[in-house]
Amino acid sequence: MKTWFPPVLVLCAVLGFSLWNGSAISRSVTRWTIPLTEAETAAAKEDWDAAEAAMQESYEDWQQHQTWLHVAFQHSQAENIEDLYRRTFAFLLFREKAEFQSELAGLRNQLRQLAESERISLGNIM
């Protein structure tokens, strides 16, 4: 029994961490996406201050998790999303509604893909 224990423990730890990671990124992406949806709604009503506040809330939350994101995910994924945040902010600053909404859609899509990449699915496994 003793000889079985270490490899079983390691496998359980690895599986547990992987499942936790998947669940954590899903929760985080939901949390980041909610203010983005609010920003989109606010921008549609031309309430740019509210849109900016919502974007800022999402971005600050995203920033706080950079270490984890770079440890657990491909750097290119995190960097693409960072790029999209910055571009979205740029269009927000200049009140470019169409471009802002387009970049925002791209940003939400990238976040969705980040969460999806950690889900257990046939598509991901195969």
Next chain:
Amino acid sequence: MITAFLRTVILYFLIMVGLRLTGKRQIGELEPGELVLTMMISDLASVPMQDFGIPLLCGIIPILTLLSISLLLSQLSLRSVRFRKLLCGSPTVLIRNGVLQQEAMQKNRYTNDELMEELRSQGYGDPSSVKFAVLENSGELSILPWPEEQPPTAKQLGLSLEDDLPLPQILINDGRVLQQNLRACGRNEEWLSKLLRRSEISDPRDVFLLTYGGEDHIFLVPKEAVK
């Protein structure tokens, strides 16, 4: 660059520890599954070592998973003969009582050229001098020649010999005295000093190798600078 350095160190030690735990030391002794494991691990380690955009965990997690599964499978192999046969295969006799087992050779895709090459590399140019040749799971060919083709043993000649075969222990290795081995031989530093003085050596650090397997089996090589 510091990233490359640190990642390499981490992955290297992870693989070293992992492979040591699997208990194999020479690539020649690896079963096919273990050879695949070793190759996969080295491949998995090299990717995050070279591509800094890939998290280290993308190398560590698969490596740990592979090592753990390998350890579990080897534990299962220990306990179940059937499973061991399924996982590792079983040795195949290619020459039985001097007769080439053609079906077995075909099944293992073992050609005559390969057979002759293996026989020659082990000193048997003539296949008729081999009684048994067994293809092991590791791919090595074990050869058992006919009794008349090998030197007789003392037992076969009916000689009774004194059992004076020691298992020499290394007492000094490249100038370092191995205290544990010294104690295991029932000797001490004083005895060692006397022994070295007999060979006109005053300091153990001047000794390259000293092995001891009893008073009649002492092997001492001084360091070349001292000579």
